[in-house]
Amino acid sequence: MRIKKIDVEKYFLLEDVHIEPSDFTVVFGDNESGKTMLLDAVLDALFHMRAREKAVKALFPSFANRYQEIEVPQVSVVVSGEEGERVYPSDEPLDKVIGFEMLYWRNLLVVRESETDFVSRKSGAWKRWLDILRENLSGIEGGLHRIQAKIYDKVGLTPKGEDWTNREGRKLKDEVERMRSELRYLIALSGQILEHEKLAHKRKKLQLEEGTLLAELDRQRKLKNKRTYIRAKQEMELLLQLKEEEKKYGMLDRKDFERWREVEARIASLMDSLNQLMQQYQGAERELKRKEEMAVQLRMQATEWEKREMEIVPEIEKRLKNLRALHIKKQSATKWQPLTSAGFFVSTAVALLFLAVTILRSTPLFLIGTVIAGVCAVCLYLYWLSIRAINSQMDSAKSELFSFFEKIGEVVKDVEEAEKWLDVGRSNARENRAKAELIFMEAARERAQFEQLGDTIASKKVLLEEVRSELDGLRRKTGVSSFREFQSQLEALTQVREKIEARKRLLYEYLDTKNEAEFYTKLAQLEEYKDVEGEYDEVRHQELEKRLQAVRSEKDEVVKQFSELEKQFARFGLSTSEELWTKKQRLESRLEELEREKKAAVLAAKIVNELAESQDALINSIMGGSTNSASAIFTELTDGTYSGVFWKQDTVYVERPSGTSFPSDLLSSGTKVQLYFTLRLALLHRLLSGRKIFLLLDDPFLPSDPKRLRLLLESLLNLSRLGWQILYFTVDRDVADWALEHHLEGVTLQHLPHLFR
Structure with a gap:
């Protein structure tokens, strides 16, 4: 397959x-x-x-x-x-x-x-596997060792079949000892049957007297209940009067009183909180207004300058630009002044030199020197005129610039101060606008906080109105107008309630109850005794109880003696001497039967043991037989380290080539794997x-x-x-x-x- x-x-x-x-x-x-x-x-x-x-x-x-x-x-x-x-x-x-x-x-x-390793030796399945190995390796069906054990178990013998033992709770041995003990008791019980009948008669007489006493005590109990009912009814009337007085105070309640106190305290706390919040609100409003006005003023200053930037500054910058151009032109002309002066002086010196030479030598060089000096003088004059014209233009431009500043209400003394005025104005405009924006942002944040503070004040006012509304509700509920009036009436109500509770405790103790419901229930139960004739007699009641106690004590002693005898009889199921004799014969017969079973069990176990020994011998012969035997397979798997496998006392043993043998439990884990695999293969060859x-x-x-x-x-x-x-x-x-x-x-x-x- x-x-x-x-x-x-x-x-x-x-x-x-x-x-x-x-x-x-x-x-x-x-x-x-x-x-x-x-x-x-x-x-x-x-x-x-x-x-x-x-x-x-x-x-x-x-x-x-x-x-x-x-x-x-x-x-x-x-x-x-x-x-x-x-x-x-x-x-x-x-x-x-x-x-x-x-x-x-x-x-x-x-x-x-x-x-x-098959299954654990501690498990119940191990014996089943031993039987499988025996049955399939030997061919003899059935677990013979288990059969032998069951035979000994059945009659309670030791494994060697020598005597009864404590196997299965000493069941059989205890049974034998019990039966022998019963025989001894049966003889002792025969004389106690008459005593048993006397005690039964006396017990009946005491029971009749007990019944009479109980009936009289029941009548006294009813009379006592009648008296209790009448007194409880009277006390209850007093309690009802106190409850009517309690109703006069209406809906007053300690919880409402405490709530009133809490509400008034809360109103005071809310008022203080609102006052503080209003002070904060007004201060915040003033500070916010101050900052917004400052920001507006700074923004107006910046706007004013921007307006000047558009209307006035372009004209000022134009005039300043013209002055700068004249200044540059003057600087350019001034650069040639040293050269022109030097040329003039040199030409004049040359003319004088030529003049001296002409006088001394009578030459025309003087005329040439004179011309050159004249040309240089004309150039110097023209340079002077140019410088003068530039200065004149600059003075005129400055005068116009200063006049323009005077028109717009500003005073400047020179060009540098005018330029500085422009720079300062622009710088101040930028700073003022930046400060204004910063202040506006800060004011916006503060306004949000301001509005939040306003919301808080509004919510506090709403809460205050709610608390005041709750206080008005308490006034309507309690019917009092002030806390002091409430306190006075509540103290009076408390005194009335204390009286009611004291009266209740007395009533509950009187009827032995825990609460009002139990009291009325018990009072209703006592109502049936109100029409009982006669008066309760406490002395008579005590005498009856003492006599009943004495009768019961005597009856208990009689019942105890009677029960002891019944227990002895019931132990053997006896009540007469005939039953005693029958029980004795039955016990003797059972003892003889057990002894015969013991001898038969020992013989049967001996036969089964011999069969089991034959089965183990057959298993060992098969283990060491053909090439498919366990010994042959194990020798091959261990490469000759072990030469055989055999069965002994429900244990697998292994054997070395030297002839030494030992239980498989002592093998290493790897060798155990080989051994148990060997047994599986041998079983499979046998089974299939x-x-x-x-x-x-x-x-x-x-x-x-x-x-x-x-x-x-x-x-x-x-x-x-x-x-x-x-x-x-x-x-x-x-x-x-x-x-x-x-x-x-x-x-x-x-x-x-x-x-x-």
């Missing part, structure tokens, strides 16, 4: 996984790839896991915990066998189809890393009688070192060559590498992607 195809469309987080397993398929993926989820999906399809809740919780608890609320899965597994192909899930689970118990699947065909089937392995060899791991994988490969199908689910990279190395030998490697990538 082989798995031909696995299709998972949707299973919890797993989607779109399609595998066609070969003889040996390694499914490799990391811890987030859904490897275990894929195996669970295959098991769910094959064995209807979610539909078999009880079995799954017992055999596959991790599955039951993981997939309790899974949506409808979309998984199909195609399995081929002798009857052909079958698609799972189908009408019947796979274990039902091939007649293989689900418990075997749990520990044989499906092997997880956490389940390598040569049939080949698939193995689903979920990393069963994680504790093994690399060398052991390869030996185990090689043994699985040998199994696949013999016709077994191996599906190996792993996160171990070494297993994946081994699969790649053996791909030519039919080993295929299937990768599972990460679920969350």
Whole structure:
């Protein structure tokens, strides 16, 4: 039987996984790839896991915990066998189809890393597995050791069958001791039956007297209730008078009084707050007005200058520009003054020199010098006239400029002061406008605060009106006009209420009640006794109670003695001497029967023990037999480190080639994996009688070192060559590498992607 195809469309987080397993398929993926989820999906399809809740919780608890609320899965597994192909899930689970118990699947065909050691020895399933190993390795059906234990349990014997023990609560041994004890008591009880009858007669007489006393006491109780009712009625009348006086004060209430006090205090607080806020409001209003007027004044000054900028300043700048041009022209002319003067003096000196030479030598050079000097004098004169004209123009321009300033009401003394006047005016205009804007912004902020303050004052006034309205409501409700009047009437009302409460306490104590409702209820109950004839006699009442107490004390003693005898009789179900004799014969007969059962149980247990020893011997012969025996497989897996496996006292032992042996519990975790895998293979060979089937392995060899791991994988490969199908689910990279190395030998490697990538 082989798995031909696995299709998972949707299973919890797993989607779109399609595998066609070969003889040996390694499914490799990391811890987030859904490897275990894929195996669970295959098991769910094959064995209807979610539909078999009880079995799954017992055999596959991790599955039951993981997939309790899974949506409808979309998984199909195609399995081929002798009857052909079958698609799972189908009408019947796979274990039902091939007649293989689900418990075997749990520990044989499906092997997880956490389940390598079958089940815990502490669990109840361990003995069941011992029976499976015995039954299937020996061929002898039934758990013989369990049968032997049940035989001993049945009769309460020790495991060696020597005597009754305390097994199951010493049930049988206690029963024997109890019956022997009963025999001793039965003889002692035979003389106490007459005493029992005397006590019964006396008890009846005391009960009659008790009834008479109770009837008389009941009459006295009714008379007492009559007296209580009359006195309570009188006290209640006084209470009603006080309540009528309380009604005169109308709706006065302590809560209203406190509320009145709070309201008046709140009004005073609001008035103080309003006064303070109004002072702040008026101060803020004055400051805001001052700042706005200052800003307006600064803005007007800036606007006035801007107006001058448009009307007057252009003319002033024009005149200043003309003066600057004349000044530049004068500076340009003045640059030639030294050269012209020097030329004049040089030419004059030359003329004088030529004159001297002419006189001395009588030459015409004087005439030439004279001409040159004349030309230089004319040039100097013309330069002087030019400078004079420029100065005249400058003086005229300055005079006009100063006159213009006088027209506009300003006084300047020179050109520099005029220019300074322009610069200062423009600078002041800019500063005034900037200051005005800054003050306006500040005033806007303060106005917002001012308006907010006004809103606060308005809300305070509204609140004040509401509080005053509440005070008016309290006046109308209470009917008083002032707090002092309220206080006076409330004090008087308090005194009346204190009297009422004192009167209530007296009434409640008198009728033993907790509140007014209980009082009236009890008073109504007492009303039925108001017409009882006679008067209550307290002395007579006390005498009757004393006599009743004495009668009851005597009766209790009689009842106690009577009950002791009845307990002794009831212990054995007896009331007469005939019943006592019958009980004695029955006990003797039961004791003889138990002794016979004990002897028969010891004999039966001895026979079963011999069968169990024969079964263990047969198991050991099979373990060490053919090439498919546990010893042969274990020797191969451990590479000859161990030479055999055998069974002894419900424990698997291993043997070394040297002949030494020890329990498997002492093996390392890796060797235990090999041993328990060996037992699984031996069981499978035995159970399937040569049939080949698939193995689903979920990393069963994680504790093994690399060398052991390869030996185990090689043994699985040998199994696949013999016709077994191996599906190996792993996160171990070494297993994946081994699969790649053996791909030519039919080993295929299937990768599972990460679920969350």
